Amino acid sequence: MKKLTKIVVLAAALSLFVAACSSSSDDTTTTTEASGGDGGLTGSLLISGSSTVEPVSALNAEAWRAIHPEVGVTVEGPGTGDGFAKFCAGETDISDASRAIKEEEAADCEANGIEFIELLFAIDGLSVLTSTNNDAVSCVSFSDLYALLGPESTGFTSWSDADGLAGELDGTNAPYPDADLVVTAPGEESGTYDSFVEIVLEDIADERGQDAATRPDYTASANDNVIIEGISGSDTSLGWVGYAFFLANQDKVSALEVDGGDGCVGPTPETIADGTYPIARPLFIYVNKAKAEESEALVSYVDYYLSDEGLNSVDQAGYVRLADYGPVREVWETRTTGAADL
Amino acid sequence: MTTSITRRQEATQADVAKAIQRSGIQWRSTLFHAGLLLLLLTTLVILLVLLADIMIKAWPTFAERGVSFVTDGLSLNPETAGVFTGIMGSIAIAVIVILLAFPIGVSSAIYLEEYAPDTRLSRFLDTTVRNLAGVPSIVYGLLGGSTDGKNVIAAGITMSALVLPIVIITASEAIRAVPDSIREAGYGVGATKWEVVRSHVMPSALPGILTGTVLTLARAIGETAPLLVIGVATGYFAPPGDATFVDQITGSYTALPVIVFSWSRQTQAEFADTLAPAAIIVLLVVLFVLNGAAIWLRNKTENRW
Amino acid sequence: MTQQLTLEDLAGDAKRRNRERRVKVLFVAAGLVSIAVSILIILSLAGEAWSFISQVDLSSLWTVGWFPRRGLYDIPTLIIATTIIAGIGMLVAIPLGLGAAAYLAEYASPRARRWLKPTVEILAGIPSVVLGFWALTFISPEVVARIFSSAKPFTMMAAGLGVGVLITPLVATVSEDAMKAVPMSLREASYGLGADRAVTVRKVVFPAALSGIVASMILALSRAIGETMIVFMAAGAVGGALRTFNPLDPGQTMTAAIAALATGSDQVAGQGLTFQSLFFVGLLLFLITLALNSLSNRFVRKYREQY
Structure with a gap:
């Protein structure tokens, strides 16, 4: 009896272990077996940076790797700043970014002898949303958004609570309707939050000696679908999400026109691409030039990224294509280094 | 017995006398019985609703994708996203836990139960183990996160530390359940302590230890929070075709429960609606198999003396 | 010779x-x-926690809410949310767990018990990430939103109910063990005096198993306080939360705060003491659960020694 148990137990333990080992070696064999592609490229690519850009890079990596199955690819999205820190230390091949590289980051790269090629490949528009039932407001200025969502609006529960604050600012649409102000938007940990603060609130906040941040008292969510639910759930709601989510939910929410100083403009692919819609941010990939000279795989991946096929991922991830890809392809073909803005 | 128990017995007598005189006793007793049954059934119904809800949501994925859902890797494309990479990561973590937590935990249990004299050190050790067992998993994540590796090794070591106290406690219980007569038989024929432990105590305690270990493994496979703190891939990665074993275990990884978490907040609706539930089903199948094995082992070895 | x-x-x-x-x-x-x-554990927590508490502006520990990325470290927000969620969890788990335990220990036939107990144990084996997903996608829209129409998609209520489901089997199994450990002689004495089963369970078995039952509750409380994923997913997986006593609002417990900080994007993180605050909260959590576990172990030892 005892001997039997012992054998059973040992067999169980052994099979568990063998199963574990054999399946991890399965992993290797499947990847090798799949190498029927015509790529012939090897090596591995490490892509890090913005979590906003991560979906595009990941979709492209997956599609591209179907042609070049021998190449290893890792795409991470810790954030633009973290991404540049790694990139400028020479750890990554490509850095995804939802803003242009900052001067101190570029200096860091230079100090480490890292030359980069800056490739602007898409634009992300942020839509300011309200319920489809809200017909009292159709256009908001940056000042309106500051009065309703900025750091000084903490505690406002009705749109009209912001009237006094709006009086101190220029170019507002105050007085506002006396209706519940229900705010649903991304939380502080998200890149979308960051962009909204940077583009819309920061300048006014700086002028008034306030922190560049939103009011803390709103419903925050990491899931854009939940934000859409929240905005459609109240007739007098306010919030913002990436343009893609507005597009997918036009039946539930409506986008307000935004006045960035040059009149009211609604978000459309055209206005976002040509820069007339004021709340938009550029999406970049930064390629390490020296690594691109060494690695055929890296060149092939970036080629794919900027090809018509690769740009399908931009649509799929919900961002807006540039009007003309000629210049950026030119920058890549000539391997032009440096940042356009610095 | 203590005096407080005596007092309770007196109260019971008075109660009983009162109860007998009342005619309502029958239905009150039935009501109590029914109430308890209702509470138990509520618990079971919650379990049923949970499983049914997840299965219904997961069904479209399995119907459309079939086996390919299990053999496809991590992806942000809902049509090709699968759990294979997660299964591999979870297995790798489990193997590390078996290699680390199991031997260290069982050795600690043997020390505590067979060797340790009742000294301050052994009592301190015992208390430490019990307290460690109650430390929230995310705290272990902070511990693992302060090392710099975002790979499966760091994850496996952290999970080993997390389950170590549980391995020790279950193994101790299994060893304690071995009757002293078994040990005395060993000493009687001149065996040393280690010989008694190795050839008398361990064979008898092994099924119990193994039951505990399998359950522990289930715990390690289901844990998510520490991995999030240590750092785990949720986007896309694939090892190069010529990756060595070392490359693989020091590279990016993900695990089944992490996939459930990251898909639940992915913005494309398919991920939360049906892919995450399908990943949950795969995770639960793995865990049920482990739990089933543990229950089978326990039933097979219960009441042996 | x-x-x-x-x-x-x-x-x-x-x-x-x-x-x-x-x-x-x-x-x-x-x-x-x-x-x-x-x-x-203690070293890795204490170092960073100390650098947090020695450098932090003390007034930022008592503000409108927990917003570590903008330097507002309102610890009461986390404590209140932790208390509310653990409290709701206990309100669910105590009646369900004790009822199930009493039925299994005192009423169920051996045959029924052989099926019922493993089923309860299955519930105990369900990972918290699964319950978190379920709390978010089922408990929140199908239960909480139906009862309270004002509820938001993320509520402490939904998280608390999910935590309740998580810890119910813990209360049930530990309490059942304690009731099973009550010697048959005590029950027989009660029956001998003419008491029926219900009276015996309430007046004899319960008091005799009390220390074990209390231990199970403290263990469950400690588990509820230490639970991360359910709260993180169902009570709002974001970087901050306002201080609120309303269970129908989103909230941030100590555990979820650590997870949220660790999984967010970097762009606003890393300001000032954000990173260190994570370890301070971790240390707080460690000490609270340590105290609860020591207490529970004391009770367990008591009932072990009794019989």
């Missing part, structure tokens, strides 16, 4: 004794690993 036995012979041969010593050293070393892990 007869060989003289020396003390040396009785001690056995030296090789065997050496092996014996080596094996023992190995076991002691293994035992010390646990102590090492404890020390590592």
Whole structure:
């Protein structure tokens, strides 16, 4: 009896272990077996940076790797700043970014002898949303958004609570309707939050000696679908999400026109691409030039990224294509280094 | 017995006398019985609703994708996203836990139960183990996160530390359940302590230890929070075709429960609606198999003396 | 004729004794690993926690809410949310768990018990990430939103109910063990006095198993406080939360705050003491659960010694 148990137990333990080992070696064999592609490229690519850009890079990596199955690819999205820190230390091949590289980051790269090629490949528009039932407001200025969502609006529960604050600012649409102000938007940990603060609130906040941040008292969510639910759930709601989510939910929410100083403009692919819609941010990939000279795989991946096929991922991830890809392809073909803005 | 128990017995007598005189006793007793049954059934119904809800949501994925859902890797494309990479990561973590937590935990249990004299050190050790067992998993994540590796090794070591106290406690219980007569038989024929432990105590305690270990493994496979703190891939990665074993275990990884978490907040609706539930089903199948094995082992070895 | 036995012979041969010593050293070393892990935990938490508490502007510990990325470290927000969620969890788990335990221990036939107990144990084996997903996608829209129309998609209520489901089997199994440990003689004495089963359970078994039952509750409370994923997913997986006492609002517990900080994007993180605050909260959590576990162990020891 005892001997039997012992054998059973040992067999169980052994099979568990063998199963574990054999399946991890399965992993290797499947990847090798799949190498029927015509790529012939090897090596591995490490892509890090913005979590906003991560979906595009990941979709492209997956599609591209179907042609070049021998190449290893890792795409991470810790954030633009973290991404540049790694990139400028020479750890990554490509850095995804939802803003242009900052001067101190570029200096860091230079100090480490890292030359980069800056490739602007898409634009992300942020839509300011309200319920489809809200017909009292159709256009908001940056000042309106500051009065309703900025750091000084903490505690406002009705749109009209912001009237006094709006009086101190220029170019507002105050007085506002006396209706519940229900705010649903991304939380502080998200890149979308960051962009909204940077583009819309920061300048006014700086002028008034306030922190560049939103009011803390709103419903925050990491899931854009939940934000859409929240905005459609109240007739007098306010919030913002990436343009893609507005597009997918036009039946539930409506986008307000935004006045960035040059009149009211609604978000459309055209206005976002040509820069007339004021709340938009550029999406970049930064390629390490020296690594691109060494690695055929890296060149092939970036080629794919900027090809018509690769740009399908931009649509799929919900961002807006540039009007003309000629210049950026030119920058890549000539391997032009440096940042356009610095 | 203590005096407080005596007092309770007196109260019971008075109660009983009162109860007998009342005619309502029958239905009150039935009501109590029914109430308890209702509470138990509520618990079971919650379990049923949970499983049914997840299965219904997961069904479209399995119907459309079939086996390919299990053999496809991590992806942000809902049509090709699968759990294979997660299964591999979870297995790798489990193997590390078996290699680390199991031997260290069982050795600690043997020390505590067979060797340790009742000294301050052994009592301190015992208390430490019990307290460690109650430390929230995310705290272990902070511990693992302060090392710099975002790979499966760091994850496996952290999970080993997390389950170590549980391995020790279950193994101790299994060893304690071995009757002293078994040990005395060993000493009687001149065996040393280690010989008694190795050839008398361990064979008898092994099924119990193994039951505990399998359950522990289930715990390690289901844990998510520490991995999030240590750092785990949720986007896309694939090892190069010529990756060595070392490359693989020091590279990016993900695990089944992490996939459930990251898909639940992915913005494309398919991920939360049906892919995450399908990943949950795969995770639960793995865990049920482990739990089933543990229950089978326990039933097979219960009441042996 | 007869060989003289020396003390040396009785001690056995030296090789065997050496092996014996080596094996023992190995076991002691293994035992010390646990102590090492404890020390590592405390060291890794305490260092950063100290740099947080010694540098933080004390007024930022008492503000409108927990917004570590903008330097507002309102610890009460986390404590209140933790209390609310653990409290709701206990309100669910105590009646369900105790009822299930009493039925299994006192009423169920051995055959029924053989099926019912493993089923309860299955519930215990469900990972918290699964319950978190379920709390978010089922409990929140199908239960909470139906009862309270004002509820938001993320509520502490939904998280609390999810935590309740998580800890119910813990209360049930530990309490059932305690009730099973009550000697049959006590029950027989009660029946002998004419008491029926219901009275026996309430007036004899319950009081006798009380220390075990209390231990199960403290364990469950400690587990509820330490639970991360359910709260993180169902009570709003974001970087901050306002201080609120309303269970229908989103909230941030100590555990979820750590997870949220660790999984967010970097762009606003890393300001000032954000990173250190994570370890301070971790230390707080460690100390609270440590206290609860020591308490529960004391109760467990009591009922073990009793019979």
